Amino acid sequence: MPKRRDILAIVLIVLPWTLLITVWHQSALAPLLAIRKACHHLVKEIFIIPERFAVHHHRLSDEGGEGKREAGGQDSKEYCASDKDIVEVVRTEYVYTRPPPWSDVLPTIHIITPTYSRPVQKAELTRLANTFLHVPNLHWILVEDSQRRTPLVTRLLRETGLNYTHLNVETPRNYKLRGDTRDPRIPRGTMQRNLALRWLRETFNPNSSQAGIVYFADDDNTYSLELFEEMRSTRKVSVWPVAFVGGLRYESPKVNAAGKVYGWKTVFDPHRPFAIDMAGFAINLRLILFKPQAYFKLRGVKGGYQESSLLRELVTLNDLEPKAANCTKILVWHTRTEKPVLVNEGKKGFTDPNIEI
Amino acid sequence: MATRMKLKLKTVFVLYFMVSLMGLVYALMQLGQRCDCSEHDLPKDRAISRLRDELYRLQAQIRKLEATKQPQNQPPKSSLPTIFVITPTYSRLVQKAELTRLSQTFLHVPQLHWIVVEDSPRRTPLVAELLRTSGVTFTHLYVPTAKERKLQEGDPSWLKPRGVEQRNEGLRWLREDRRDQNQQGVVYFADDDNTYSLQLFEEMRNTQRVSVWPVGLVGGMKYESPVVEGGKVVRFHTGWRPNRPFPMDMSGFAVSLRLVLAEPKACFDGEAPMGFLESSFLKGLVTLDELEPKADNCSKVLVWHTRTEKPKMKREDAMQSQGLGSDPAVQV
Numbered sequence: 001m002p003k004r005r006d007i008l009a010i011v012l013i014v015l016p017w018t019l020l021i022t023v024w025h026q027s028a029l030a031p032l033l034a035i036r037k038a039c040h041h042l043v044k045e046i047f048i049i050p051e052r053f054a055v056h057h058h059r060l061s062d063e064g065g066e067g068k069r070e071a072g073g074q075d076s077k078e079y080c081a082s083d084k085d086i087v088e089v090v091r092t093e094y095v096y097t098r099p100p101p102w103s104d105v106l107p108t109i110h111i112i113t114p115t116y117s118r119p120v121q122k123a124e125l126t127r128l129a130n131t132f133l134h135v136p137n138l139h140w141i142l143v144e145d146s147q148r149r150t151p152l153v154t155r156l157l158r159e160t161g162l163n164y165t166h167l168n169v170e171t172p173r174n175y176k177l178r179g180d181t182r183d184p185r186i187p188r189g190t191m192q193r194n195l196a197l198r199w200l201r202e203t204f205n206p207n208s209s210q211a212g213i214v215y216f217a218d219d220d221n222t223y224s225l226e227l228f229e230e231m232r233s234t235r236k237v238s239v240w241p242v243a244f245v246g247g248l249r250y251e252s253p254k255v256n257a258a259g260k261v262y263g264w265k266t267v268f269d270p271h272r273p274f275a276i277d278m279a280g281f282a283i284n285l286r287l288i289l290f291k292p293q294a295y296f297k298l299r300g301v302k303g304g305y306q307e308s309s310l311l312r313e314l315v316t317l318n319d320l321e322p323k324a325a326n327c328t329k330i331l332v333w334h335t336r337t338e339k340p341v342l343v344n345e346g347k348k349g350f351t352d353p354n355i356e357i
Numbered sequence: 358m359a360t361r362m363k364l365k366l367k368t369v370f371v372l373y374f375m376v377s378l379m380g381l382v383y384a385l386m387q388l389g390q391r392c393d394c395s396e397h398d399l400p401k402d403r404a405i406s407r408l409r410d411e412l413y414r415l416q417a418q419i420r421k422l423e424a425t426k427q428p429q430n431q432p433p434k435s436s437l438p439t440i441f442v443i444t445p446t447y448s449r450l451v452q453k454a455e456l457t458r459l460s461q462t463f464l465h466v467p468q469l470h471w472i473v474v475e476d477s478p479r480r481t482p483l484v485a486e487l488l489r490t491s492g493v494t495f496t497h498l499y500v501p502t503a504k505e506r507k508l509q510e511g512d513p514s515w516l517k518p519r520g521v522e523q524r525n526e527g528l529r530w531l532r533e534d535r536r537d538q539n540q541q542g543v544v545y546f547a548d549d550d551n552t553y554s555l556q557l558f559e560e561m562r563n564t565q566r567v568s569v570w571p572v573g574l575v576g577g578m579k580y581e582s583p584v585v586e587g588g589k590v591v592r593f594h595t596g597w598r599p600n601r602p603f604p605m606d607m608s609g610f611a612v613s614l615r616l617v618l619a620e621p622k623a624c625f626d627g628e629a630p631m632g633f634l635e636s637s638f639l640k641g642l643v644t645l646d647e648l649e650p651k652a653d654n655c656s657k658v659l660v661w662h663t664r665t666e667k668p669k670m671k672r673e674d675a676m677q678s679q680g681l682g683s684d685p686a687v688q689v
Contacts, residue, residue: 009370016377020384098465101415105407119574123552123661130462130555222454225461243689244450247672250689267672330689333454338664344577344596351594357573357580357658 098161100136107211107232108137110200110285114192115153115219116145120337122152122357124219129160135228139212141199143192144168152356169195186298187306189218194295201292204285212285216278220337223279227331230323231282237315240324242280243333251277253320255327261320273317274308279332281307287314437468438541438562441531441614445523446484446549447476450689451665453483455549460491466558472530474523475499476507483688496534500526506627518634520548521627528624531617542614546607550665553608557659560651561611567643570652572609575662581606583648585655590648602636602645608660610635616642 111132115121125142132138140162144153147170157164171191193216204210213234217223231238239261241252246268253276254263264275274281288294297309324331344350442463446452456473463469471493475484478501488495500522508517524546531544543564547553561568569590571582576597583590583605595604603610617623626637652659 012374013370013377016374016381020377020381023384023388101418103411103415105411119579120661120663122658123573123663126554126661127458127462127552130465131458133465134461222458224457241687243454244668247669248676249450249670249673250687252687267676328687330453330687333451333457333689334668335451335454336666336668338666340574340662340664341577342579345579346596349579350596351579351582355571355580355582355656355658357661 098133099138099163100134102163103137106137107213108139108285109135109213109215109228109232109282110139110141111215111217112141112143112193112196113217113219114143114145114189114196116188117150117152119340119342119357121219122156124337125153125156128217128219129156129162131223131225132162133160134225138163138228140164141196142166143196145171145189145192165199167192167195167199187301187303190296190298190306194298197288197295200285200288204289206286206289210285213282214285214288215282218278220335221279222333222335224331227324230331234282234284234321234323236287236319236321237281237283237311238321238323239276239281239327240322240332241327241330242277243330245277245280245334250330251275251280252327253280253322255322259322259326261317261322261327269304272305272308274311275304276307276311277334278307279334281311281320283314438543439468439470439614440466440558440562440611441470441472441542441544442547443472443474443524443527443531443544444547444549445474445476445520445527447519448481448483450668450670452549453487453689455665456484456487459547459549459553460487460493462553462555463493464491465555469493469558471495472527473497474527476502476520476523496530498523498526498530518625518627518629518631521625521634525624528617531614532621535614536618543611544614544617545611548607550663551608552661552663554659557652560659564611564613564649566616566647566649567610567612567639568649568651569605569610569655570650570660571655571658572606573658573661575606575609576604580658581609582658583609583650583655585650588650588654589646590650590655591645598632601633603639604632605635606662607635608662610639610648612639612642 113128115125129140132140140157142153142157142164144150144167146168149166149168154166157166169191171186171188197214200214204212213231215231227240230240239253241250243250245251246266248267251264251266253261254265256262264270264272266275269275291314294310294313296306301309444459446456460471463471471488473484473488473495475481475498477499480497480499485497488497502522506517506521508519528544535542543561545561557570560570569583571580573580575581576595578596581593581595581604584592584594593599593604598604620642623638623641625634627634629637
């Protein structure tokens with residue numbers, strides 16, 4: 001008899017406290033989360049996928065699967081419930097202004113792309129430009145591996161309408177061809193990336209308040225628009241998974257439960273200081289400006305250690321910020337374009353060389 | 358003594374219970390109301406109001422721009438001919454990447470309707486989700502290719518024609534869905550690994566019958582192109598089998614919707630010999646002198662027949678054989 005009473009007493013004591021704690025926990029966190037997401041969503045909804053909100057006709061055919069995305073607007077409604085006027089105003093037709101208007105609030109993303117002349121160059125830069133034209137506050141730093149700026153790239157950059165800087169530096173021929181172990185080749189694009197870093201350091205004052213993010217984007221990879229929004233909140237160096245590198249479906253940083261990077265999920269030399277691809281990280285501009293000695297190492301860099309040669313001068317493993325849902329989503333793919341087979345050109349060239357491809 | 362102690366304990370318990378219950382009720386009541394947590398939200402509120410001002414400013418800017426555009430002779434968007442882009446696609450590692458960057462290009466083109474046809478017995482969630490979040494107007498179809506017509510592992514890419522059933526399915530849907538409407542439109546076949554410039558779509562928009570233009574990096578050459586003399590196509594500049602009726606690549610021509618609907622029998626013939634796929638479709642629609650040359654009388658390259666390398670999966674395969682492959686739940 002006393003046993004039952006004791007149990008009842010214990011239950012009566014514990015129950016209200018557990019209820020209290022769970023309910024209080026929920027209510028305290030939810031408003032904070034909502035506000036943060038609301039800010040994020042405002043930016044996303046306005047700039048990234050405005051087509052969602054376009055007025056559209058809705059066809060409900062049996063073939064199914066047709067139609068524009070219309071449920072997206074509901075997300076922002078949930079969070080910004082108090083600001084009904086914002087949600088209404090955002091629902092406008094997609095305005096095909098290229099690129100999106102410059103915002104005073106968003107940090108600028110400086111994208112450094114080394115490029116070199118080859119048949120697929122114009123195609124690669126064209127589709128890269130088509131991607132970048134969707135990203136607000138983007139500054140494209142294109143560095144050619146050539147003695148002087150080529151008219152092809154100059155014209156292309158001008159016609160896109162993007163905010164760009166066109167640089168060039170030629171990698172000395174002997175560095176490209178020599179293959180002996182004592183003087184290994186410079187990995188491709190190194191001098192070009194270093195030139196861009198130097199340009200940034202010369203152009204931007206470390207004391208100015210201009211927020212910026214630096215990202216190295218090769219011209220043959222594929223980038224999703226979500227990636228750029230993920231990297232915009234970088235404080236020091238942020239990292240995420242990259243598909244199709246290292247002979248795997250994807251390589252990714254290892255993130256522990258506390259949200260910190262503690263290792264690298266790769267097969268190829270996972271003990272590198274930073275076992276990550278060039279497309280897998282972004283650096284805050286302030287960090288680049290505060291450490292003016294940090295560059296990619298030119299000579300004596302083993303394959304796969306290029307990224308480490310820069311990152312180890314900037315940041316430690318502990319400071320890395322994992323993005324893309326704690327490094328579980330793939331937002332960038334290391335695609336490579338096949339070299340086109342030009343057999344039918346023959347020795348003298350069959351096609352008119354004046355036509356630019 | 359013992360009873361008094363017990364009594365005290367009992368009252369303590371009762372008191373404790375009442376207090377905690379009251380506290381819970383109070384907390385629940387507080388939840389229902391709007392909290393006055395100004396000290397948390399101040400910096401975030403500031404950010405939101407800053408963004409909101411920014412938004413209003415930009416909207417005003419856009420409205421101003423649109424207002425100044427009206428007096429010009431720009432046709433309102435709804436009367437622009439729709440470009441129907443038919444893309445056959447199939448599941449492979451780079452599929453998501455290819456469709457992503459294709460959607461990024463298409464998102465810039467007004468009045469574009471993307472018809473994606475999967476080589477699959479059903480709609481895959483990967484493609485469905487990608488299309489849904491892309492922002493492009495789309496139709497998602499599917500038709501599987503018969504096994505004997507499919508390329509097997511290790512076959513060279515030219516051995517069997519690809520995408521035939523899928524393109525035909527796209528045409529079938531178009532003929533079915535748009536048969537009653539008299540709207541202007543253009544049909545274009547865009548493979549998912551090529552590269553398209555934005556200007557191309559503006560060139561093809563006013564196609565009356567079939568328009569043509571050069572294609573870069575195809576046919577073993579820097580570009581293949583129709584040869585234009587006096588504003589008309591007289592022959593084709595190609596390094597491979599120039600005696601085909603229409604020696605062009607799939608991405609080098611567009612057909613007006615009216616013509617597609619008027620000739621319901623015209624479709625791609627999977628049995629045609631290698632390189633004759635385009636001709637099998639076009640010969641039922643148009644003759645050589647009816648072709649409309651675009652891209653500055655076929656002197657500019659606005660589309661490139663790029664191909665994406667198959668990513669090397671050596672280490673992945675090795676890891677999978679050990680049971681340590683990368684997480685298949687992560688979609689690539």
